[in-house]
Amino acid sequence: MPLYADRTLIIGTENAFKIGPHIVRVEFQGTPVIKMNLGEPDFSAPPWVKNEVIRNIEQDNAHYCDPKGIFTFRTAIANQVNATRGLDVTPEHVCVFPGGKPSIGFAQQIYCNPGDEVIYPSPGFPIYESFIKYVDAVPVPLHLREDYNFTFTPRQLERRITPNTKLIILNFPSNPTGGVATKDQLHAIADIILSKCRPDVRVYSDEIYENIIFDGQRHFSIAAVPGMQKRTIISSGLSKSFAWTGGRVGYAVLPTVAEADIFKKMNINYFSCIPPYNQEGAREALENPESGPWMDAMAATFEKRRDAILDKLTAIDGVTCQKPGGAFYLFPNIAKMCERLGAFEAFERMPPKVKQAASPSTLFQMFALYEHKVAVLDRRSFGAIGTENMHFLRLSIAADLETLEEGIRRIAAAGDDVDGFRRFVEKGENLYE
Numbered sequence: 001m002p003l004y005a006d007r008t009l010i011i012g013t014e015n016a017f018k019i020g021p022h023i024v025r026v027e028f029q030g031t032p033v034i035k036m037n038l039g040e041p042d043f044s045a046p047p048w049v050k051n052e053v054i055r056n057i058e059q060d061n062a063h064y065c066d067p068k069g070i071f072t073f074r075t076a077i078a079n080q081v082n083a084t085r086g087l088d089v090t091p092e093h094v095c096v097f098p099g100g101k102p103s104i105g106f107a108q109q110i111y112c113n114p115g116d117e118v119i120y121p122s123p124g125f126p127i128y129e130s131f132i133k134y135v136d137a138v139p140v141p142l143h144l145r146e147d148y149n150f151t152f153t154p155r156q157l158e159r160r161i162t163p164n165t166k167l168i169i170l171n172f173p174s175n176p177t178g179g180v181a182t183k184d185q186l187h188a189i190a191d192i193i194l195s196k197c198r199p200d201v202r203v204y205s206d207e208i209y210e211n212i213i214f215d216g217q218r219h220f221s222i223a224a225v226p227g228m229q230k231r232t233i234i235s236s237g238l239s240k241s242f243a244w245t246g247g248r249v250g251y252a253v254l255p256t257v258a259e260a261d262i263f264k265k266m267n268i269n270y271f272s273c274i275p276p277y278n279q280e281g282a283r284e285a286l287e288n289p290e291s292g293p294w295m296d297a298m299a300a301t302f303e304k305r306r307d308a309i310l311d312k313l314t315a316i317d318g319v320t321c322q323k324p325g326g327a328f329y330l331f332p333n334i335a336k337m338c339e340r341l342g343a344f345e346a347f348e349r350m351p352p353k354v355k356q357a358a359s360p361s362t363l364f365q366m367f368a369l370y371e372h373k374v375a376v377l378d379r380r381s382f383g384a385i386g387t388e389n390m391h392f393l394r395l396s397i398a399a400d401l402e403t404l405e406e407g408i409r410r411i412a413a414a415g416d417d418v419d420g421f422r423r424f425v426e427k428g429e430n431l432y433e
């Protein structure tokens with residue numbers, strides 16, 4: 001009998017974390033790595049959030065609490081979601097989690113039977129695709145189109161909907177591309193869902209980047225389209241909006257109270273509750289009037305970096321890049337750079353083990369890290385199915401401009417280092433993973 005259950009071997013991972021030990025290894029050899037792999041703002045949470053956490057710890061608010069989330073925080077979430085999306089949800093529709101991530105897997109476990117189809121964006125947050133296989137559902141990637149600023153057309157979605165569709169995952173502003181669908185696009189997408197899907201098909205709308213949005217746009221949620229709230233799970237959290245990734249506070253607003261209570265039951269089974277002192281800090285974040293301007297200032301900083309770095313990135317021979325409308329990532333197309341380096345031929349010569357788990361842009365990712373000391377992530381890190389001809393990188397701009405400029409210089413140097421690349425792949429070490 002095998003040691004592990006089959007599903008254990010299927011679950012994927014998140015390379016932003018997985019590349020960490022490689023970075024440690026490279027830095028151990030003496031040169032600091034420019035880390036453009038990280039998906040977390042390089043800010044620290046506002047003082048009113050930290051102070052509220054400290055105050056609560058000092059008051060010993062550190063015991064078990066409501067597994068659904070403390071009532072004061074759920075009330076703040078319902079108020080924020082209603083104010084920003086014109087909805088009418090109650091605190092009972094809300095469930096709190098340790099971050100935005102857990103509700104992705106929970107939603108798939110809660111709604112999907114084996115064989116049900118999950119439509120999800122690719123490139124997209126890797127946990128979407130990872131969990132689909134784990135719950136034995138069928139992955140139906142919806143490939144975001146570079147020529148549509150990494151959104152998709154209603155027709156693309158329509159073609160993927162079948163009687164087996166159970167869950168449709170959306171993520172705007174998007175990780176890894178920064179793509180933002182317009183209000184009109186979301187209306188058109190909602191029209192397709194309302195007309196083609198049974199009422200029990202759920203939309204999981206991952207809106208964790210809702211407050212990091214550029215060019216004067218405002219976040220629009222598909223749940224705000226008439227008829228959609230009762231089909232949509234709105235997911236968000238504090239990690240990105242308040243630069244509080246280690247606080248581990250996220251939440252979802254469910255279409256019905258009954259569904260929120262099922263998510264609560266998952267919480268009870270997995271972790272009982274989320275630290276109450278952090279929930280009080282999160283409540284303060286949502287309620288404090290200084291938070292709005294604070295988030296706007298952070299988003300403005302990301303927008304300035306985007307503009308400065310985009311120009312430098314696209315000046316590299318063989319690199320093109322769409323202008324992201326939100327989040328803090330750039331997602332350049334490096335196909336021509338891979339070609340110049342000979343990455344396609346090198347990849348073709350790789351043993352099957354490497355070919356199965358990597359791509360030409362993976363070879364570039366590892367080369368850039370080991371030989372040019374810059375950490376970026378490859379296309380496959382954001383959904384692998386059907387991506388054989390796609391050659392991109394994700395660069396995080398969550399660092400100061402000087403660091404980012406140095407990172408771009410190193411990427412450019414790696415892109416020109418044809419001999420170095422050949423030697424690296426011939427050596428055959430650290431080519432993937």
Ligand code: PMP
Nearest residue numbers: 039099100101125175237239250
């Ligand atoms: N969704 C998306 C699209 C993300 O990018 C992330 C974090 N990188 C998450 C969810 C998870 O966020 P958290 O750290 O709050 O679990």
